[in-house]
Amino acid sequence: VKVRGQASEGTEKQQLRPEARANDSGVSRRRPLIIPHEGEVTVDRLKKRADWQVKRGSGYAATASITVTGWRDGGGKIWTRNWLVQVQDAWIGIDGLMVIKSVTLTQDAEGQGTVAILDLADPRALGGENPRGKTADAYSAPGAITPEYGDQ
Numbered sequence: 001v002k003v004r005g006q007a008s009e010g011t012e013k014q015q016l017r018p019e020a021r022a023n024d025s026g027v028s029r030r031r032p033l034i035i036p037h038e039g040e041v042t043v044d045r046l047k048k049r050a051d052w053q054v055k056r057g058s059g060y061a062a063t064a065s066i067t068v069t070g071w072r073d074g075g076g077k078i079w080t081r082n083w084l085v086q087v088q089d090a091w092i093g094i095d096g097l098m099v100i101k102s103v104t105l106t107q108d109a110e111g112q113g114t115v116a117i118l119d120l121a122d123p124r125a126l127g128g129e130n131p132r133g134k135t136a137d138a139y140s141a142p143g144a145i146t147p148e149y150g151d152q
Contacts, residue, residue, distance in 0.1 A: 001057075003050045005037030020046035022054045033057075059124035063101075064092060066118050071105050079103045079116045084123060099123045 001022045007015035018041050037049055066087065071078050073085070081102055087094045098120040107114045 001050050001053045002032050002034045003037050003046045003053070004034060005039075005041035005046060007041045015041075018043060018046055020050040022047075022050035024054045024058060055124045059122040062094075062098075062122040064089075064094060064098065064120045066120060067112075068116050068118060070114055071116050079105070079118060085118070085120070087120060097123060 001024070002019055003021075004017070004019045007018070009015065020043070033053070035049070035053060037046060039045070064087065066089070068079075073079060073083075079100065081100045083100050084097050085100060087096065087098045089095075099122070100118050101121050102119045104117040104119075105115075106112075106117070
């Protein structure tokens, strides 16, 4: 991931053509994503944006949609987005924590009764950390991504 921008003051290279790079070790092909930075540029902002983009991409590499019976979890609370849930499903090969991206609550849908459809993702997709589970190694990025930055 390359993040590029421009500062409003100064005529040096770091103000006119700043760039931060972050590499995801889980992606083997060479296909850089170039992102224009939104707003005033500083080196720290570029690095933070590049790091965030790599984590987000890694998080969306592992997603699932699971239908559960009822609208409530084991503790009696209604399923809500941004909650972490433990997913153990041998059929789709997931055994670890995932974050709920969205919830669809339905009743009497084609004779299924009351169900909740949970759209799940790796917690890093929404800014979280490594999900830590038996299948966490299958996710495309390590738990703590340390971006590599280079100057142009």
